[in-house]
Amino acid sequence: MLSHSEPALLLAAALFALAQAPAAIAAPQGLMVVDTAGQPVAGAVVSVLVRGVRATAPSGTLAQLGQRNKQFEPTLLVVQTGTLVNFPNFDTVRHHVYSFSPARPFEIKLYAGTPAQPVLFDKPGTATLGCNIHDRMLAYVHVVDTPHFGVSDERGRLTIDLPGGEHTARIWKPAMGEKVPGQEVRFATTAAGAVTLRMNP
Known part of the structure; x- marks a missing residue:
């Protein structure tokens, strides 16, 4: 027989489980980024905030942005807040990143190989990277407060694991500059195909 307090405890447990459910039932959602003319937008970062999902990456999460043939590789790296990033130098010349x-201001002075310590990106935003030796080298580290993110391909398409329902996507491109957080677009998930996200000029 249940005591007077047990129904309330069972209800609280059920509500807690329901609140945790969205992250557990996330499924691949196709997205397509287009401009006002309906043309695909390539190289757009799409990040989606999901309620109940932690903003920071698990401790020890590591990413890499290297230098090869006197270029950054990749030129755009997207990571979750709290990610450590290594900057290995694969060239025979030294770089000064x-x-x-x-x-995220930082400096890694003239070096070869891989620096002993990775760089922690601990707040959202965009860091523009350069090399003090090779001026044409340019890259971006875009930091987001969610693990649900991706970059559109040449057809403007990408896939992000998302729970069902309505969400807000934030879309950013390097051409916007580091001071612009991005454009927000509301959308609802669907099983009928890719959701179109339309960017303003």
Whole structure:
């Protein structure tokens, strides 16, 4: 027989389980980023905030942005807040990697190989990277407060695992500059195909 307090405890447990459910039932959702003319937008970062999902990456999460043939590789790296990033140098010449961006200023002076310590990106935003030796080298580290993100391909398409329902996507491109957080677009998931996200000029 249940005591007077047990029904309330069971209800609280059920509500807690329901609140945790969205992250557990996430499924691949196709997305397509287009401009106002309906043309696909390539190289757009799409990040989606999901209620109940932690904003920071698990401790020890590691990513890599290397230098090869006197170019950054990749030129756009998207990571979740709290990610450590290594900057290995695969060239035979030394590089001097730096960022003056408020989101994450840092400097790794002339070096070869892989620096002993990765760089922690601990707040959202965009860091513009350069090399003090090779001026044409340019890259971006875009940091987001969600594990649900991706970058559109040449057809404007990408896939992100999402729970069903309505969400807000934030879309950013390097051409917007590091001071612009991105454009927000509301959308609802669907099993009928890709959801179109339309960017403003």
